[in-house]
Amino acid sequence: MVAGVINIGTENISFDIAQNDQDDIDIIESLDYPLFLGRDTFTTGRISFEKVEILSKKLLGFKRVAEEYGASKLKVVGTTALREAENLDFILDQIETRTGFTIDVLDDYEEKSHIYMELIRNFEKYKKYKRDDILFVYIGTGSMGLATYSKGLIDSSQNIKIGSVKVSEMLRELEENTLHYSNLIREYLNTFYQPIKVWLSNKKIKTFVTCGNEIEFLAGLLGKNEEEVLNIPQEELNELFQNLKSKNATELSREYDISESKANSLLSALAFYRLLLEVSGAENILVFPKVNLSRSLLFQRLLSRKYRRFFNLLEKSTIISSRNIGKRYFYEETHSQTVEKYAMKLFDALEPVHQLGKRHRLLLQVAAILHDIGKYVNIKRHYLHSYNIIKGSEIIGLTSRELDIVSRIAYFHSAQDLEIDDYSSQLENIPDKILITKMLAILRLADALDVAHENKLGDIEINLKGNRLSITTHSPKETLLEEWALKRKDNFFLEVFGILPELLKKV
Known part of the structure; x- marks a missing residue:
């Protein structure tokens, strides 16, 4: 199989064609053209349309080379110079119109x-x-x-x-x-x-x-x-x-x-x-x-199974990095672990209903780990401080968009009587509103199950049947507070999923 990657960089446009070679990739053609887009972006904030015209011509030239090699998988990416250009939307539209290429402008x-x-x-x-x-x-x-x-x-x-x-x-x-x-x-x-x-x-x-x-x-x-x-x-x-x-x-x-x-x-x-x-x-x-960057993208496209192992390592790094951020802000580790465990169990049990994927599970896990991190700044309005800390943090493996999703989940997690109408109006112009809402409903339930921060319920069992979600604990401890906390947050969960959660005790 042959694949190609065009990287529209700050100084050059580079084009690499490769084929898979057992455990690695073999670059069979490598071309580049100096265009210095960064000089425009970093000095004027905009890329001139003269350079867009040159860029379009070079892309069409690279496209012809790719066809000669039979490179059916051709990916075009942009980095800093495009990403930071104020006229990015117009540039992307012009290039797509002239070349047929849709450029994937990578998040930093x-x-x-x-x-x-x-x-x-x-x-x-x-x-x-x-x-x-x-x-x-x-x-x-x-x-x-x-x-x-x-x-x-x-x-x-x-x-x-x-x-x-x-x-x-x-x-x-x-x-x-x-x-x-x-x-x-x-x-x-x-x-x-x-x-x-x-x-x-x-x-x-x-x-x-x-x-x-x-x-x-x-x-x-x-x-x-x-x-x-x-x-x-x-x-x-x-x-x-x-x-x-x-x-x-x-x-x-x-x-x-x-x-x-x-x-x-x-x-x-x-x-x-x-x-x-x-x-x-x-x-x-x-x-x-x-x-x-180009070799990494080519490896991903040509040896996807081998790439998966390194992607999995990166996702493990995301969790380790999140926990280390928690430790830096002296988070309550036991409560964080309990909420994380409950959130993952709820997510898995509700999979037929929420229809979210593995990546969303990771985002929910990060939100569960860091939801109370803002208490380091002040217990009062800690949800706001959690939002700001997460939004301003570097969590390896997460894009800016994903970091925004996690921070918004943390922001809304603690409101006791959250009304769906009020909440929806606050996220009216947010593209990921539905995703955030589903994960938020799950996190709020998980947090309520450890309201005393004592892991009183221990290892819970979750069973979804029809529109009833049964959460069973075998703990001999008093669960009155947890039942109360669940009731205060179950209305939002019911509005989102049409399912009523209930806490059952079997000793």
């Missing part, structure tokens, strides 16, 4: 998730690092992703909305006024030093793992190339920084025969990597030259 979190899965896929072969805390680093053109990796899973992540090209474009006008442009970039990046240091304070990072064109080029300057993985010791990168810090983009472009734009990106990336080595305390960098 989604883009990073693909990169992390591909890093894990390549990194897990190296058993010598198995017991270490690892920092995954992806410095994109418009943003930087950081993730800590331990025992085969990602347990926390950060996404910083600044990347190598974005920094270059932001500071471009200052370059001619300074002798040491690299130091200027470093001073700007110091803003992020302390927050990253605090985030990594409970980790002992010896190695960080990364990928990308800039770090590959820098590795080449150190004589490291033509290998599956490149190892750059800290002292070698520091020495390279010292050698390059006094040079500007013009000098670098002449010395290495690259564009000034590329030279600026290299200086920015070098400053990023030096900062991360310093703040993490890592002794070396492992660079995987083959890892990029």
Whole structure:
């Protein structure tokens, strides 16, 4: 089978065609065209229609190449430059009209998730690092992703909305006024030093793992190339920084025969990597030259069964990451676990009624883990604080849309007498209103079953028959409070599912 991916990036449009080769993919054609869309987006906020016209012509050219190879599965994606363009909707419409392509503009979190899965896929072969805390680093053109990796899973992540090209474009006008442009970039990046240091304070990072064109080029300057993985010791990168810090983009472009734009990106990336080595305390960098977004997407399309294993790892990482966020805000772990357990049992029992999928189950699980996290800020209106904390958090594997769903479920979970009409009016213009409502009804019921935060009901049995949902406990403890809490929340559940829940006690 042959498949192709077109990646509309910040600097280039890249096109890769691959075929499956047993356990991996084999790239059989790779093309790219420099268009520098990021220069438009990061300086004016909009992409010119002159560039849209060029982009459309190149897409049609790539389409013809794909047809020659018989690539029936062709996917077109866009990243930062498209994602942040104010005129995105008009651009997408123009391109679809001219080329027939529907562009999938990836959410920033989604883009990073693909990169992390591909890093894990390549990194897990190296058993010598198995017991270490690892920092995954992806410095994109418009943003930087950081993730800590331990025992085969990602347990926390950060996404910083600044990347190598974005920094270059932001500071471009200052370059001619300074002798040491690299130091200027470093001073700007110091803003992020302390927050990253605090985030990594409970980790002992010896190695960080990364990928990308800039770090590959820098590795080449150190004589490291033509290998599956490149190892750059800290002292070698520091020495390279010292050698390059006094040079500007013009000098670098002449010395290495690259564009000034590329030279600026290299200086920015070098400053990023030096900062991360310093703040993490890592002794070396492992660079995987083959890892990029297009390869991850091609692996997904051509070897979907093998891809599923890494996707499952990412979903496990989502749960671990959620629990770690809970611990950071001193959540009530026992209550969280009880509500999570009940919510999952209710979701599974109600599957014939709610018709939701496995992904929605994961979102409900995250909401159950973090629903009371806002009590760290203040018990009063904790639901609002829960919403803000979740909305502002990085949960690996979840897109911005999914994070919004989880945060809204947490916001409404605690209202005692929630009327469906009032609730509906508050979500009137929310596209995921029905999804949120179904998962919310389940979480509210699960929360009511542990109203005393004592796990009094123990292991419950749930049985759906007709329009009755029987929840049976064998606990000898008094359940009057739980029955009362259930009654206060059962009306909303009845409105959503047309089912009346009841708590039964069998000792």
